[in-house]
Amino acid sequence: MTPSEPSGNRWSDLDRPPLNATALRRGLLRPGGLWTSLDVVPRTGSTNSDLVAAGGAEGAVLVAEEQSAGRGRLDRTWSAPPRSGLFFSVRLVPGPGVPAERWGWLPLLAGVATATALSRAAGVDTALKWPNDLLVTVDGAERKTGGILAERSGDSVVVGIGINVSLRADELPVPTAGSLALAGAKVVDRDPLLRAVLRSLEEWYEQWRRAGGDPARCGLQETYAAGCATLGRTVRAELPGGGELVGEAVAVDGDGRLVLATAAGVQEPVGAGDIVHLRPAQSQE
Numbered sequence: 001m002t003p004s005e006p007s008g009n010r011w012s013d014l015d016r017p018p019l020n021a022t023a024l025r026r027g028l029l030r031p032g033g034l035w036t037s038l039d040v041v042p043r044t045g046s047t048n049s050d051l052v053a054a055g056g057a058e059g060a061v062l063v064a065e066e067q068s069a070g071r072g073r074l075d076r077t078w079s080a081p082p083r084s085g086l087f088f089s090v091r092l093v094p095g096p097g098v099p100a101e102r103w104g105w106l107p108l109l110a111g112v113a114t115a116t117a118l119s120r121a122a123g124v125d126t127a128l129k130w131p132n133d134l135l136v137t138v139d140g141a142e143r144k145t146g147g148i149l150a151e152r153s154g155d156s157v158v159v160g161i162g163i164n165v166s167l168r169a170d171e172l173p174v175p176t177a178g179s180l181a182l183a184g185a186k187v188v189d190r191d192p193l194l195r196a197v198l199r200s201l202e203e204w205y206e207q208w209r210r211a212g213g214d215p216a217r218c219g220l221q222e223t224y225a226a227g228c229a230t231l232g233r234t235v236r237a238e239l240p241g242g243g244e245l246v247g248e249a250v251a252v253d254g255d256g257r258l259v260l261a262t263a264a265g266v267q268e269p270v271g272a273g274d275i276v277h278l279r280p281a282q283s284q285e
């Protein structure tokens with residue numbers, strides 16, 4: 001066996017080279033640009049927790065090669081093998097130009113920016129599942145290949161993005177997961193993928209900010225809807241306390257809420273903060 005062959009369940013480190021922080025900085029940090037610092041750490045608990053704890057100015061990017069306590073929405077676990085994907089967080093300070101009631105669009109904006117960049121750079125069709133999942137198709141089935149976690153901390157919003165890049169089928173942390181590699185990506189080199197995602201995020205964020213955070217004025221609402229696999233489907237929103245709301249997802253409104261048309265003929269908006277799970281209506285999980 002050569003050193004670059006998979007051994008047992010693990011790939012050797014040579015198959016998953018480290019990120020090149022110097023080249024990433026050269027490609028992303030520029031005077032007047034959004035990104036002001038970019039650090040790559042070999043291991044941490046959660047890049048979101050680190051940036052929330054650190055405070056500081058807008059534009060910091062923190063990337064980890066491995067996370068031991070990666071988190072998703074509602075403190076669910078995000079886990080992935082070292083270097084198998086991109087695990088990073090950014091600090092954004094949208095005020096005072098964008099009023100706080102618009103900040104709920106940030107996770108959706110990050111979803112649009114990431115899906116657009118991955119579709120282009122990896123050559124894999126990446127769709128959005130409202131509110132915060134990125135989906136790819138693996139063997140004809142939709143699989144979660146990424147997720148977004150936005151957390152408010154004072155006047156900042158820390159936006160964390162996790163993307164499964166080179167995960168193999170036997171490494172998936174949950175049966176619903178997929179990866180860019182399993183979806184047939186033409187590029188699994190993480191440096192160009194991270195560069196593409198951060199450039200796209202910078203573009204969308206600046207456009208949204210120039211529009212005062214109005215998602216309709218900067219094309220964000222329309223682009224989100226176009227890429228959102230949830231729209232047009234009948235879904236069950238599971239509410240805290242055990243209640244549920246079933247209806248066809250017909251729109252994402254100006255506040256980023258999913259609008260459900262229920263059987264009673266009522267249009268009910270649900271916010272990301274109001275739901276525990278969003279599942280296909282017929283699923284019994």
Ligand SMILES: Nc1ncnc2c1ncn2[C@@H]1O[C@H](COP(=O)(O)OP(=O)(O)OP(=O)(O)O)[C@@H](O)[C@H]1O
Pocket residue numbers: 072073074076077078079080132133144145146147164173174176177178276277278279
């Ligand atoms: N690397 C990963 N790739 C894909 N999914 C993961 C990964 N790590 C953890 N997960 C799953 O992501 C979930 C956290 O995401 P989230 O809170 O959005 O839940 P979800 O199951 O995707 O939401 P919903 O039930 O609404 O579809 C975890 O509970 C876990 O099942």
Ligand SMILES: O=C(O)CCCC[C@@H]1SC[C@@H]2NC(=O)N[C@@H]21
Pocket residue numbers: 045046047048049067069070071072073076078086087088089132133146147148149160161162163
């Ligand atoms: O699926 C979700 O609910 C969101 C997952 C978000 C994972 C990313 S990985 C980088 C950042 N650090 C974290 O602890 N979470 C986010």
